[in-house]
Amino acid sequence: MLAAGAAQAHDVAAPVTPQLGWSFEPWVVICLGLSALLYGVGLARLWRKSGEGRARLRLQAWSFLVGWLALVAALVSPLDAMGTRLFSAHMLQHEAMMIVAAPLLVLARPFALWMWGLPAGWRRPVGAAVRTGPVQTVWTLLTWPLFAWLFHAAVLWLWHAPLFFEAALHSNAIHTLQHISFLGSALLFWWAVLGDGSFRPQRGLSMLYIFTTMAHTGALGALLTWSGIVWYPSYLGAGEAFGMDALEDQQLGGLIMWVPGGLAYLIAGLALVGKWLGHTPATAGDLASGRRAP
Structure with missing residues (x-):
């Protein structure tokens, strides 16, 4: 969860117009850097011991790199500062965290x-700590698919309510909480759906969670797109430098959530279906003869 801890972003309470450059919030940079450093060192150490498992490690490393770069784009690049000027940029930032990273x-x-x-001396005590009963109980609850789905949905709809979204635009503390909850709930949701890489017995439920999430996020995006009023008054006049009024900016933000966001969930669902269909279970004859299905 080190990546989730990096979700503090631009200074929304700054009295002056922010510069649309790269932002280097110290805690963001430290958390991103530490997560990458630990992963890189762990990869180098495990690589020497992995043997035939290197192909899987390579795929995991590429996944981490692209996901980590998506977080950098969302939290450090000029997209971060643009989120205070354009609602659509803010939506693009959130989507980069939730459906890419x-x-x-x-x-x-x-x-x-x-x-x-x-360090070698830390691994055993840290491993023992995370295997304790209370930690395992909490982790099981957080990654229980139904809970993760409900939590992610509640976070998404709650923070897009005008009262809470406006509060996040005017308070650094609330804005940080918003980003942490977006990224944290998304990590729990995807962990619950994708699991540990094994083939879950309740595949139908996994698909249900993905496609219902696609449906309700698409519905929220459609509401933003087709609304004739501006939901978030703080963006009034802010996008004129970019050639958009607040309503056009809101409609573009809704489209970003609706179309590319929905497409990402669809691709994820189809990829899981393809993976499951490609996994042929052993037949009775295979089991009796000691052979495994290809």
């Missing part, structure tokens, strides 16, 4: 690599 970081299986990245 989050699933890729889950596919990267970071916990094992981070553990290998720790």
Whole structure:
């Protein structure tokens, strides 16, 4: 969850117009850098011991790199500062965290690599701590698919309510909480859906969670797109330098959530279906003869 801790962004309470350049919030940079350093060190150590498992490690490393770069684009690049001027940029930032960075970081299986990245003397006590009953109970609850789905949906709709979204635009603390909850709930959702890479027995439910999430996020995007009023008054006049009024900016933001966002969930769902269909279970004859299905 080190990546989720990096979700503090631009200074929304600054009295002056922000410069649309790269932002280097110290805690963001530290968390991003530390997560990448631990993963890189763990990858190098595990690589020497992996043998035939290097192909999978390579895929996980690429997933982490692309997901990590998506977080950098969302939290450090000029897109971050543009979020205070354009609602559509703010939506693009949120989508980069929730439907690009989050699933890729889950596919990267970071916990094992981070553990290998720790100093040797730390691994055993840290491993023992995370295997304790209370920690395992909390983790099981958080990654229970139904809970993760409900939590992610509630976070998404709650923060897009005008009262809470406006509050996040005027308070650095609330804005940080908004980004942490977006990224954290997305990580839990994708972890619950994608799991540990094994083939879950309740595949139908996994598909249901993906496509219902696509449906309700698309519905929110459609509401923003087709609304004839501006939901967030703080953006009134802010986008004129970019040639858009607040309503056009809101409609573009809704389209970003509706179309590319929905497409990302659709691709994820189809990829899971393809993976499951490609996994042929062993037949009775195979099991009796000691052979495995290809």
